[in-house]
Amino acid sequence: MTDDERSQRAARAASFEQGAAGYARARPGYPAAAVDWLLDGVGAAPAPARVLDLAAGTGLLTERLVARGLDVVAVDASPAMLAELTARLPTVEAHVGTAESVPLDDGSVDAVLVATAWHWFDEAVAGREIARVLRPGGRLGIVRNDRDTSVDWVAAFGDLLHRGDSLQRPEESFDPHPGAAFGPVERAVFPWTDTIAPSGLRALAGTRSHLLTVPDVEREAILDEVDRLAATHPDLAGREAVALPYVARCVRTDRAA
Template sequence: MVSRDNSSTSFGAVADVYESARPDYPSAAVEWLLESVLEAGERPLVADVGAGTGKLTRIITAAGCDAVAVDPDPAMLDALRDAVPGVPAHVGTAESLPLDDGSVDAVLLGQAWHWVEPVAASAEIGRVLRPGGTLGLIWNIRDESVPWVRRLNSVVSRGGALAMFDDGPPPVAEPFHQLDEERWTWSRTVTRSQLTDLVKSRSFYITATTDERNGIDRNLTALFDDVGLTGSTTIELPYVTRGFRATRPIR
């Protein structure tokens, strides 16, 4: 959702599906990312970069922060303005932020850092953060330790985030150094229709050819039938939320 290729700006075509299908972020995880700026005592200003439809933005504001949203896709920002009225929203990327030097207390990216060029993005985020400010990265990851989820991921593509995690923690560069990490496990109750929409909100599906989509649909149908997910039947979709944070040095 931030910049790396055309897939990152494909979501606006299905903004309504993205908004309804994608899970929210655990409040505890976002509060952990913002811990140091919340402890400062004043209402911090937080930039949500790659904000999409505002899934993370609304948790930021609920935590007691003011927010500004940045996304490369104007259609996603239109949906965000409806979902989170009053939050300033600007077209931009992690590598080119429409924000002044030292103007924000924290910059958060949800489901987004795997889209960016980390050296350029780290430098640009360092520019807009005040000294001592926080860079926070967060992902909701489907829990592959569960067999049916592992099969789901084989059907729909594990995605760029999991591929990145295969190589270790998210890469960051100057002015950031060590990333702290925490994890939260939880599950979301979903129907067959909701899980189908979740798949359709993914960039690999949005940008697939008709033949590729038909093949994915057939494999999903077989999977849903095998796990007994029919009609209004529900299933627990397990997640691991991974959060990472780093501080911009004061000097």
């Protein structure tokens, strides 16, 4: 990665601070089957497993973890994103921090989950930090939602989202390597659908880091094209709600004991 690409990625990652409210409203959550797979075998009764949601954002995955009765701690670099999370989930312990500098003690969690954020990390540094906060044998689970672009209108939507984007699309590569402290990596995919109003595609598009960081004129032009897609595509026009298909791509691995 070049210095320019690193600078662009840093700016893009920081852009979520200004888009937190829209992110909380528009972004999808994660399928229960994926969370079940990521955490399979984690924790033992009677005490609930302590799970870190790293780069937790507005709490889309955190909500799933709380519903399972887990002892959840959330960490994110954006105070605005965490404010959305704590408004939604006021009982969750939350800290400002990064994957490269996690504000937790050594060996203090049974699992670390990362949802649609691994591509923002310095993989080598984050892997060492995650290994540090995990107990021996603890689980690292990574999940990422990718839109299913085999559907025509979804592919057209994706093309608009990435128009003029000079960085690699996150969905083009998903091959995490957390480092030597971890054992074999397992992978799984979980197709699922979210229900969305075609008119809501504009708000969803507006949460993308590329659109949060381009000039206003360019952003509005792309968002207007999204509105035009919603109004004219035969699978979208005139409908109150449609199924937006996703594939949740998952990776899990355990810290060496």
